[in-house]
Amino acid sequence: MDQVIDQGRAERRERVIAVQERCRERGVDVAVFTSPENIYYLAGLDYEGYFCLHALLVPADGEPVLFARSLEAPTILRQARDIRYVGYGDNDDVAAAIATQLLAMAGESLRLALQRNSAFNAAIDAPLREALPNAEFLDSSGIVEEMRMIKSPFEIEQIKRAARISEIMVSAGAEAAGNGVTENTVAAEVFRAMISAGGQSPGFPPFIRSVDRICEPHTTWTSRELKTGDSFLLELSGCIDRYHAPMARTGSIGPASAQARKLAEISNQAHTKALNALKPGALASDVHAAWQAHLNESRVFARLKHCGYTVGISFPPTWTGGPGINSLHGASNVQIREGMVFHLITWITDDVGNDNFLSDCVLVGKSGGVFLTNMSRGLAEV
The missing domain is CATH 3.90.230.10 (Creatinase/methionine aminopeptidase superfamily)
Known part of the structure; x- marks a missing residue:
């Protein structure tokens, strides 16, 4: 079992690197993924908590960051060990917290790709556009799905x-x-x-x-x-x-x-x-x-x-x-x-x-x- 876990973890590291390469090819500073399948593929988070918003931020260079509920910390810290986790409370302004992280990653004029084919995109799209008026918004849909095929x-x-x-x-x-x-x-x-x-x-x-x-x-x-x-x-x-x-x-x-x-x-x-x-x-x-x-x-x-x-x-x-x-x-x-x-x-x-x-x-x-x-x-x- 440990060998299976280690092999899966090694593949996920390679997948993140491949996504970052695709981001650089497309001129994307940060790609955001919100569907459970894409997050699992890159971070290894396998649980029933995906009914709430999750946002995985993958910069073209640097460490990916996963936003998810603070309540889920024990599971995420155990399963998604190669991703930096940021927890949010149920009454927090999650979009504002994500915007702050994006500014720290790539500055005000970042080229940001959101996963528009995900149902969860609606929760952050408009708030991020308001919080990041100088950013250029692109679509990250298909980047991970193509790899998963x-x-x-x-x-x-x-x-x-x-x-x-x-x-x-x-x-x-x-x-x-x-x-x-x-x-x-x-x-x-x-x-x-x-x-x-x-x-x-x-x-x-x-x-x-x-x-x-x-x-x-x-x-x-x-x-x-x-x-x-x-x-x-x-x-x-x-x-x-x-x-x-x-x-x-x-x-x-x-x-x-x-x-x-x-x-x-x-x-x-x-x-x-x-x-x-x-x-x-x-x-x-x-x-x-x-x-x-x-x-x-x-x-x-x-x-x-x-x-x-x-x-x-x-x-x-x-x-x-x-x-x-x-x-x-x-x-x-x-x-x-x-x-x-x-x-x-x-x-x-x-x-x-x-x-x-x-x-x-x-x-x-x-x-x-x-x-x-x-x-x-x-x-x-x-």
């Missing part, structure tokens, strides 16, 4: 660990499901398996739905009792050190209908088409085109306008990685590169309302996509 070998190992936990969770849910079993009983077994396997609380809770609620994208279990002939969905993710590996499987209580089995087969085939197109040098739109072509040939309909998105570090309320999501959709010119990790998704329905949702965590290797979640992709009949 390519996973290091260390990060890939964390995601592989999360993938094993995802498989354990899906297996536990499928084994628990059956005639007369309630959705929340299935959920309890999924959580038991997740915690027993060493998993942490994921960005999204497991999405466990059945029958007519399968079409609801982000709802989860109820007390509904499963019955023979019902379809059900398990979409979830294991989480290790904030790294996620989402996956989903569709199942049937008892034997499935011939149409449901056919839909599952089409889903698996489209999934494989997307995987085979996921090669370094291809565009995200190329992957989507290969996937969509099979759906068109099979005369089924996609519930989503994309067939996946990049994943890795995430905090509640999502496992999608926060702002700056890169999806595999028809208009995307994002180039696929070795080291990217995707949640590859095929969610389809037919003309009589049957749904099949299949997804996996996929790594882009030198020669193409590789499944990190490897359970059977057929329709689970339990």
Whole structure:
């Protein structure tokens, strides 16, 4: 465990240096990051306190500074040891304190980049503009997100660990499901398996739905009792050190209908088409085109306008990685590169309302996509 902590800490130091290099290239004096994912990537702060404002100030040269609540000092001082921490009280003028720090870092005429794609930016943008009338305001969005797209070998190992936990969770849910079993009983077994396997609380809770609620994208279990002939969905993710590996499987209580089995087969085939197109040098739109072509040939309909998105570090309320999501959709010119990790998704329905949702965590290797979640992709009949 200590070796893992030390390796993560060493990588974070290198990441800060890389951000500072990007700041110098862009003529930015100080970049400010406020999304939990970016702060964790650079500072290593993994906890549930991100509901309040955090601001990580990274100067082009010098020591980064993290502003967060004073209440959180014990956690931050233990976890974020390579970042200078400044605590604020709940009644303090945080923007004024940040402005004072920025003036000390780069003077009144600084070129300041704020993370505009973060929901927390609204809390400091206007006050900082008022407090720093001579500053030039730029956007730091994308600086860290671009770096996060390519996973290091260390990060890939964390995601592989999360993938094993995802498989354990899906297996536990499928084994628990059956005639007369309630959705929340299935959920309890999924959580038991997740915690027993060493998993942490994921960005999204497991999405466990059945029958007519399968079409609801982000709802989860109820007390509904499963019955023979019902379809059900398990979409979830294991989480290790904030790294996620989402996956989903569709199942049937008892034997499935011939149409449901056919839909599952089409889903698996489209999934494989997307995987085979996921090669370094291809565009995200190329992957989507290969996937969509099979759906068109099979005369089924996609519930989503994309067939996946990049994943890795995430905090509640999502496992999608926060702002700056890169999806595999028809208009995307994002180039696929070795080291990217995707949640590859095929969610389809037919003309009589049957749904099949299949997804996996996929790594882009030198020669193409590789499944990190490897359970059977057929329709689970339990």
